[in-house]
Structures are given as structure tokens and as C-alpha cells.
Amino acid sequence: MPELPEVETIKQDLKERIVNKQITSVLLSKKAIIKNKRIDFIKEIKNNKFTDILRIGKLIIFVLASKKYMLVHLKMTGQLIYQQGKDIIAGGHPEPDLEKLPNKFTRIIFEFKNGSKLYFNDIRRFGYMQIVDEVGLNEIKNKFGLEPIDKKFTFEYFQKIFENKNKSIKVALMDQDKIAGIGNIYASEICFEAKIKPARKAKNLSIKELKALYLASKKVLQVAIKNRGTTFSDYVDATGHAGYNISFLKVYDRKGMKCKRRDGGIINKIILGGRGSFYCPKCQK
């Protein structure tokens, strides 16, 4: 579910809290998805600690003191929730509420020496965890394209991805091998920001349009990160109410509603790459 901005937010929040805390145990429910042998996974984690947390695209990388790496992918419905007494921070899928932990969707629990806990919840069980060594990490890292927020993400790099491509720009934006971190929500948002229809073939964009799309991809992600993600939920108090940040999305999931631009029309929904895609037929050309 989460895209780059949401994953970045939870990464930052967790990093502030769990780095260098001794892990006393890890509990795996029967429905947890672990790509290693369970016994190996537990052995690597127990009595170890995370010295840093990194991210590439939508993949979170927990650096272990043992120089191995625990990869976490939240996919559609994964959540990471850290609880230290009444201080609870949560990132990822916003449902269900966090009144009680663990709940029926809790798949993995890490326990730290100071009594705090990290929960991995996942309704649909697409998300996973995996421990790899340096070589394995590099293999995986190499599969990702540059992120739009990366300094090396130049217009020339962007242009090359789109030239001669027969697929729609929206689908091209989501190709993680080429551009890391854009998912189904932000792909629609980026096309809206650039005022270009998401169904346009990548190879048919003019230089001017490509430039607009390039700038939009950077801007949309940067703004989203600044806003701590789209539906990122933040809990300061276990008894507090769920405080989802107000959505600032402009087109996603707004089918039939009025475009937020003054000269806009009614938002339309089409399917591209098998996914719902939203755009304004009037202000997006």
C-alpha cells in the first residue's frame, strides 16, 4: 500500500526510536511471510540490534549489527507499529485501528530489552521480511531504478526511460526497475500535476511535456514526504484518536468529482496496467 513517501516517513520515525536497542526476541505467527528459514531468521535477529534503517524505493532495509540486512516490504496492507508504553507510532496501511495490539493481523513481533515492541501487521499477507548479507543486498539494490528525489535523477535519465516506450506514461512511471518509489496513487497525481493524460503513450510526449512530467514527479514526491505521506497515521497516545493526516490528493479516487483546478472538468477513471487511474479530461491534455 504505501509508496515512497509513506515508507520514508515510517523509516525516519522508526530510526529515531529503535536504533541500537537490544532485541530480546522475535515472534513469528504461523501466517508470517519470511523468505528465510524461520529458524535462521530468528537466530539472526535474537540478541542482535538494528544500527540503522535505510530505504530503497518502497523497500525498508534494517541494518543489523551483525552486518546483515533485514528487508521489509509492506506491499499493499503491511503496517509497522512501534509501541513504547503509551508512545505508539504507526506507518503503512491505515486500517484497522490500533486499539489493541497484537491483533488478528499481527504476523511478527520484535521485543526490545526496554519492553518496547515493534509489530508487523499485514491483512493480505503480500508483505514479507527477509534477511540477506551484503552480496544479497547489492543484488536487490541493483534491480531498482533511481528515485525521483535522487540528485542523479536527471532529465536525461528520465527522457531515456520514456523514449520509444509503447506503454502509457502512468504505467511507465510505476516501473520500479526504472524509477523507484512511485505507486498507483502518486502516478495519477504526477500526471495531474503535469497536466498530461495518464493514458498517453510514453513515446509520444513532446520534450516540453516530458519536462513537465519530470518536474512533476519530483515535486509530487517531495511535497508528499513533507506531508509525511498521504494517509499516514500518527498516534502519540494509546488512548488518543486515530489522527489521519488530511489527504492532499488532487485526483486519486475522485471519480465523478469536480477537478480542483478552476478550469477543470469532472474527474474520470480508467484502467491502465490493470489499475484504477484518475484524471481530469479537461485540464490534462
Place this chain on the structure above:
DNA sequence: AACTCAACCTGGCGGC
């Protein structure tokens, strides 16, 4: 090689 699409899994919601 490039591209499309169903499949993975589970719950929520709208329509009937």
C-alpha cells in the same frame, strides 16, 4: 525484448 494480465490473500463496500 516489450508488454499485458492474472495471481498472490483478505476484508470492506456497494448493489441487489
Place this chain on the structure above:
DNA sequence: TGCCGCCAGGTTGAGT
């Protein structure tokens, strides 16, 4: 406490 079909912010392998 109705049932059914569709949809869901991701990735990937099989098929064309």
C-alpha cells in the same frame, strides 16, 4: 449478522 461481485496505495511470473 444476507449474498455476491468488485475493488484495494505492490510485485511478479506466465503468456503473447
